Amino acid sequence: MAGEAPELNAQEKAGKAFPVSWDQFHRDCRALTWRLNEVGPFHAVIAITRGGLVPAAIVARELGVRVIDTVCIASYDHNKQGELQVLKGISEAAMKLGNGTGKGLLIVDDLVDTGKTGRMVREMLPDAHFATVYAKPMGRPLVDTFITEVSQDTWIFFPWDTALSYHPPLRDGAA
Numbered sequence: 001m002a003g004e005a006p007e008l009n010a011q012e013k014a015g016k017a018f019p020v021s022w023d024q025f026h027r028d029c030r031a032l033t034w035r036l037n038e039v040g041p042f043h044a045v046i047a048i049t050r051g052g053l054v055p056a057a058i059v060a061r062e063l064g065v066r067v068i069d070t071v072c073i074a075s076y077d078h079n080k081q082g083e084l085q086v087l088k089g090i091s092e093a094a095m096k097l098g099n100g101t102g103k104g105l106l107i108v109d110d111l112v113d114t115g116k117t118g119r120m121v122r123e124m125l126p127d128a129h130f131a132t133v134y135a136k137p138m139g140r141p142l143v144d145t146f147i148t149e150v151s152q153d154t155w156i157f158f159p160w161d162t163a164l165s166y167h168p169p170l171r172d173g174a175a
């Protein structure tokens with residue numbers, strides 16, 4: 001409608017960009033594992049797909065955990081959050097390993113932003129340990145262990161969503 005402010009998506013609201021390289025991400029996952037090593041051992045890792053798959057693989061490798069399950073949740077269409085959709089729940093085998101409550105299980109995701117996704121998985125596994133590589137203030141209280149906090153108005157660009165590209169020099173008007 002005329003005069004109404006257009007709805008801003010998360011990235012437009014964010015404004016600040018925090019690009020993460022593969023190398024940085026790998027180092028941050030290793031740093032996360034150092035902290036998790038003090039908390040475990042864990043019977044299994046539960047990756048929140050898709051973003052949690054990459055850190056879950058690295059963390060599981062470092063911790064020597066061979067059982068990895070997924071909980072498949074979609075909410076962001078590019079950078080705008082919609083309704084949460086559980087596309088696949090936690091498997092019966094993983095549920096059994098966590099005694100039905102998640103005890104001894106490690107949930108891994110790439111980040112918490114509003115915390116909606118994390119909250120949903122916590123409800124499924126209330127006694128599990130929840131770890132993310134990055135955290136924004138709104139989601140932070142939901143996470144047991146994380147490595148780097150960024151402000152709520154920052155948008156994190158993960159290496160699997162980005163590519164190297166030409167950047168014009170400052171004198172040609174680059175920001």
Ligand SMILES: O=P(O)(O)OC[C@H]1O[C@H](OP(=O)(O)OP(=O)(O)O)[C@H](O)[C@@H]1O
Binds near residue numbers: 052110112
């Ligand atoms: O704390 P929240 O505001 O809920 O946001 C965090 C979630 O959003 C992203 O997943 P997304 O739904 O984009 O799916 P993807 O992992 O498949 O990219 C990210 O990987 C987290 O899982």
Ligand SMILES: [Mg+2]
Binds near residue numbers: 048049050051109117
């Ligand atoms: Mg995700």
